[in-house]
Amino acid sequence: MALQNHHQLHFILVPFMAPGHFMPMIDLAKLLAQEGVTVTVVTTPVIASRFRPIIDRVIESGLPLRLLSLRFPSVEVGLLEGCETIDAVHSLDLMMKFFKGIDMLQQPFEQLFETLEPCPSCLIADKYIAWIGDTVRKFGIPRILFDGMNCLTLLCAHNLENFKDYENVSQSEPFELPGLPDRIELTKAQLAMFLNRSSPEWQDLRNRIKAAEAEAYGVVINSFEELEPRYVDEFRKVKGDKVWCVGPLSLCNKDNLDKAQRGNKADIDENQCLKWLDEQEPRSVVYACLGSITNLSLAQLIELGLGLEASKRPFVWVIRSGDKAAEIEKWVEEDGFEERTKGRGLLIRGWAPQILILSHLAVGAFLTHCGWNSTLEGVCASVPMITWPMFGEQFLNEKLAVQLLEIGVSVGVQTVGHRFAEDKCEKLVDREVVRAAVENVMSEGIGEETRRRARVFGEMAKKAMEEGGSSYLNMRLFIQDVIKLVSHKDSTQEGGLENY
Known part of the structure; x- marks a missing residue:
């Protein structure tokens, strides 16, 4: 009221x-x-x-x-027309121009x-x-x-x-x-x-x-x-x-349309996405999304994909659009990855309806970069996390999820990623580490307490907003x-x- x-x-x-x-x-x-x-x-x-x-x-x-x-003065500060968001900025020099545009x-x-x-x-x-x-x-x-x-x-x-x-x-x-x-x-x-x-x-x-x-x-x-x-x-x-x-502010999105359209139009039909999830067992799917502005090298993306495949679990893998999109698409086709994981893996190219996916009963783990919005959305959905921080405050968010709340498992990344120079970090995490982290969260043994605590905090989140x-x-x-x-x-x- x-x-x-x-x-x-x-x-x-x-x-x-x-x-x-x-x-x-x-x-x-x-x-x-x-x-x-x-x-x-x-x-x-x-x-x-x-x-x-x-x-x-x-x-x-x-x-x-x-x-x-x-109107954002993109051209006046040396950016391309329509460059109005951080996810469209791909170098430190352009970032400085972007902030000059904000000042204007x-x-x-x-x-x-x-x-x-x-x-x-x-x-x-x-x-x-x-x-x-x-x-x-x-x-x-x-x-x-x-x-x-x-x-x-x-x-x-x-x-x-x-x-x-x-x-x-x-x-x-x-x-x-x-x-x-x-x-x-x-x-x-x-x-x-x-x-x-x-x-x-x-x-x-x-x-x-x-x-x-x-x-x-x-x-x-x-x-x-x-x-x-x-x-x-x-x-x-x-x-x-x-x-x-x-917060959590994302809980104001009650219906599927608001969940699907939050932030941007999804690059997959939400009904197609829900249909695929409906076909999976409850709490069986790993949802892997490392954020809208995170850049990984091609070698690291391949290791991530092969680790998801090696887990033998159904998965949704979000591959962001950007400079590496064509290269990873070429690998997916030439390696036969998508064909091998057909029925068990769903690849989303570009923007994913994240809240819609996380709130589905089929999702049992969230492999995340630990951006605060993503972390909080995982908490709201009562989904335990596999943490892979990159930069910014993400390492602190990982400490909150893994050490303080005990609702996640870390892949063990210690090196800070480079948003504008991803190839400086060719490979931080290999496929076996990804597979093992998935197993730790999803297994009947060690993962049970993590999943229980995730459910507890998910209920707390909902009650806080009621x-x-x-x-x-x-x-x-x-x-x-x-x-x-x-x-x-x-x-x-x-x-x-x-x-x-």
């Missing part, structure tokens, strides 16, 4: 242009609209077109949600902002939209940070900010992360996104993001309290209690906090709000 008297509230949402960021932001928009808040999502034309069918269904249901787009959105956004009705109450923006801090100061409204990571990762990032002991540690030597409730060890290489003191241009962006984070009124997080209770508590201490865990659950209540507390801010601003009749 929606809270009452929200017709005056208007939340503006600005997602970062990466699948792992804009998908949960759209889910957040839907949930806010269900609470009676008027919501406007501002993004780029390519992302808007991906979500238009879902948003249109929400609008048709009578909820106050709208989707507006700003500030002026048209502010021009659009002045026309929005009703008057915006707050702005929820991804932390990578660094100029948002300037905009909210100009218009005198609170800025809420949306972060696509969990509380463990955010607390770790905060603690590492002023931690200097790691400077005498080698790149490959594990060290204990400071100030955490549990003993967690990682290497400097695995924490590169937090410790890297990069080129002046990138450092300037990092500094702007940090400044915007420090100025934000609070943080909305796609997690739930029961999953990482001690890390939620500790991070709230850091942020003065202005932390609202409102009426009276922790995330349900946090969403309402968040909205009520914004109401108080707006009321205070109206009562004081000041031109702006400080510390937002």
Whole structure:
């Protein structure tokens, strides 16, 4: 049931242009609209077109949600026309140009902002939209940070900010992360996104993001309290209690159409996919998907495929489109892989309807890169994980799943992957390791406790989002906090709000 008297509230949402960021932001928009808040999502034309069918269904249901787009200046910054998302960027040089394009959105956004009705109450923006801090100061409204990571990762990032002991540690030597409730060890290489003191241009962006984070009124997080209770508590201490865990946001997608279309149009007919899964035994299928922006060498992709084949289990293998697509397709044909695994293996080229697949009773294990969205979607589906982190915060997510929650088995990757130079890591994991990891999760012996714990956390996730659950209540507390801010601003009749 929606809270009452929200017709005056208007939340503006600005997602970062990466699948792992804009998908949960759209889910957040839907949930806010269900609470009676008027919501406007501002993004780029390519992302808007991906979500238009879902948003249109929400609008048709009578909820106050709208989707507006700003032209992304791809050509002006040296990118190809239509390059508007991170998964279309394939080098560090192009990445810098991409962020310059994001900076150029500030002026048209502010021009659009002045026309929005009703008057915006707050702005929820991804932390990578660094100029948002300037905009909210100009218009005198609170800025809420949306972060696509969990509380463990955010607390770790905060603690590492002023931690200097790691400077005498080698790149490959594990060290204990400071100030955490549990003993967690990682290497400097695995924490590169937090410790890297990069080129002046990138450092300037990092500094702007940090400044915007420090100025934000609070943080909305796609997690739930029961999953990482001690890390939620500790991070709230850091942020003065202005932390609202409102996830798992993906659970707002109830019907198969929303599940199938989340993030992008699937490159397989959802009915064909469901029909294949219906033919498999319950909890027998391994679903292997290593993310939308992960690059593996051809040699590593082949080892992954042969490991799935050697497991003797039915599997769904998602092969992302990109530079390696033609090479792996050639291998599949020449090696006879698809023919040998016909009936037991389903190959999806491109975008997969991941939530639809994971929520099917036939799926018994999820081989994942440990991106936070994927990890959380695995938790929601009560599916144990086979973890294969690559870069970013993924090694921390693996620690959460394998060490703290005990709902997964690691393939043992220690080396950090290279997103823009995958051939530097020809082969990290061989086929026998893949086969053994699948067996560990799926077998009757060692895998039983892992599967049981996965079921427990899956139930916790669903209860958190139900009426009276922790995330349900946090969403309402968040909205009520914004109401108080707006009321205070109206009562004081000041031109702006400080510390937002």
